[in-house]
Amino acid sequence: MMMGLGSIVHLSSITLLCMHHHTHQTQFQFQPFGFPYSNSNNLLPSLSTTIPGWGIKLKSKTLSFSFMASATHFQVSSEDGSAPTQELGSSPSLAIGQHDLLIVGPGVLGRLVAQKWRQEYPGCQVFGQTVTTNHHEELTKLGISPSLKWTKEDYKFPYVIFCAPPYQSSDYPGDLRQAALCWNGEGAFLFTSSSAPYDCNDNGFCDEDTPVVPIGRSPRTDVLLKAENVVLEFGGSVVRLSGLYKEDRGAHAYWLEKGIVESRPDHILNLIHYEDAASLSATILKKKFRRRIFLGCDSHPLSRQEVMDLVNQSGKFSKRFEKFTGTDDPLGKRLNNSRTREELGWEPKYTSFAHFLETL
Numbered sequence: 001m002m003m004g005l006g007s008i009v010h011l012s013s014i015t016l017l018c019m020h021h022h023t024h025q026t027q028f029q030f031q032p033f034g035f036p037y038s039n040s041n042n043l044l045p046s047l048s049t050t051i052p053g054w055g056i057k058l059k060s061k062t063l064s065f066s067f068m069a070s071a072t073h074f075q076v077s078s079e080d081g082s083a084p085t086q087e088l089g090s091s092p093s094l095a096i097g098q099h100d101l102l103i104v105g106p107g108v109l110g111r112l113v114a115q116k117w118r119q120e121y122p123g124c125q126v127f128g129q130t131v132t133t134n135h136h137e138e139l140t141k142l143g144i145s146p147s148l149k150w151t152k153e154d155y156k157f158p159y160v161i162f163c164a165p166p167y168q169s170s171d172y173p174g175d176l177r178q179a180a181l182c183w184n185g186e187g188a189f190l191f192t193s194s195s196a197p198y199d200c201n202d203n204g205f206c207d208e209d210t211p212v213v214p215i216g217r218s219p220r221t222d223v224l225l226k227a228e229n230v231v232l233e234f235g236g237s238v239v240r241l242s243g244l245y246k247e248d249r250g251a252h253a254y255w256l257e258k259g260i261v262e263s264r265p266d267h268i269l270n271l272i273h274y275e276d277a278a279s280l281s282a283t284i285l286k287k288k289f290r291r292r293i294f295l296g297c298d299s300h301p302l303s304r305q306e307v308m309d310l311v312n313q314s315g316k317f318s319k320r321f322e323k324f325t326g327t328d329d330p331l332g333k334r335l336n337n338s339r340t341r342e343e344l345g346w347e348p349k350y351t352s353f354a355h356f357l358e359t360l
């Protein structure tokens with residue numbers, strides 16, 4: 001089931017969104033044509049081991065919940081953020097504050113969003129919805145209260161951001177619906193989608209106005225577009241992100257690891273640093289948009305070869321990349337999000353991949 005869904009994700013753009021902003025990113029392999037899939041049972045949602053309720057981080061100033069009688073188990077961590085130390089046999093009833101945030105799929109990107117959000121709203125509570133308990137301890141340490149359970153019956157949140165990738169879900173649009181039901185309709189609901197649906201694969205120019213691939217042409221864009229439509233129906237917004245990267249994650253890191261890559265070198269790709277994707281997402285959330293679609297990229301498209309030439313020339317990586325060997329796989333696109341920037345008053349910190357390399 002999940003193997004098949006892996007093909008939703010495409011290396012040119014969404015791969016980098018998906019393979020790196022989730023907590024399970026270390027377990028991916030690539031099919032020959034560049035589509036990642038999971039080979040790990042760890043990714044199977046382990047619903048049978050569901051721990052109901054949130055792990056609550058106890059902090060003197062965020063003791064904003066009261067305890068009520070029920071059988072729910074809560075994980076409570078100590079003030080210094082160390083691992084859960086106590087299971088309470090009573091169910092706290094959470095008081096959700098007006099800036100509290102639920103992150104569905106709190107991987108690399110979600111965690112950075114949490115960080116930005118807390119800077120913006122000190123003292124707010126941040127919650128994380130996950131499909132396994134694998135990273136709950138880590139999340140708790142970061143001050144993100146994790147839960148396996150959709151809480152729509154019990155709790156709704158003013159801000160909800162969905163950062164989970166499609167490949168580990170058998171019903172991605174359904175997941176977006178669940179997330180939407182956790183939103184109380186007040187602040188904002190944002191889906192971090194991909195720039196993959198823009199209908200352009202001849203290395204052509206593309207911006208927020210470019211039409212998307214029609215439903216029915218490709219399963220991997222279908223699933224994204226259907227998910228986006230669910231979000232828009234609920235009044236949420238979408239940010240279509242290009243290839244996410246940081247020093248040790250992203251296309252360049254993957255290609256460095258491989259050395260020889262069976263893709264064509266002249267395919268143009270588009271990048272955005274994780275930190276910039278997070279600041280962009282937080283900006284959109286903060287502005288409480290309804291039913292809008294934004295584009296996240298650094299507006300400095302590069303060919304695969306250019307990316308790896310820059311990596312080599314930077315002298316910042318010990319591995320050596322050899323070559324791209326593809327000849328007839330599809331080309332990419334050149335993204336420009338000047339309209340998104342203007343409307344949001346947002347600019348990336350890493351204005352280009354070359355600029356990023358200089359900061360290392």
Ligand SMILES: *[C@@H]1O[C@H](CO)[C@@H](O)[C@H](O)[C@H]1NC(C)=O
Pocket residue numbers: 309312313314315
């Ligand atoms: C990598 O960079 C070094 C110098 O920084 C250069 O001599 C070499 O030709 C480069 N290799 C490739 C494949 O571009």
Ligand SMILES: *[C@@H]1O[C@H](CO)[C@@H](O)[C@H](O)[C@H]1NC(C)=O
Pocket residue numbers: 299300336337338
């Ligand atoms: C992006 O598009 C805007 C408006 O269409 C244009 O003014 C700008 O020069 C473009 N930026 C790049 C980097 O191509």
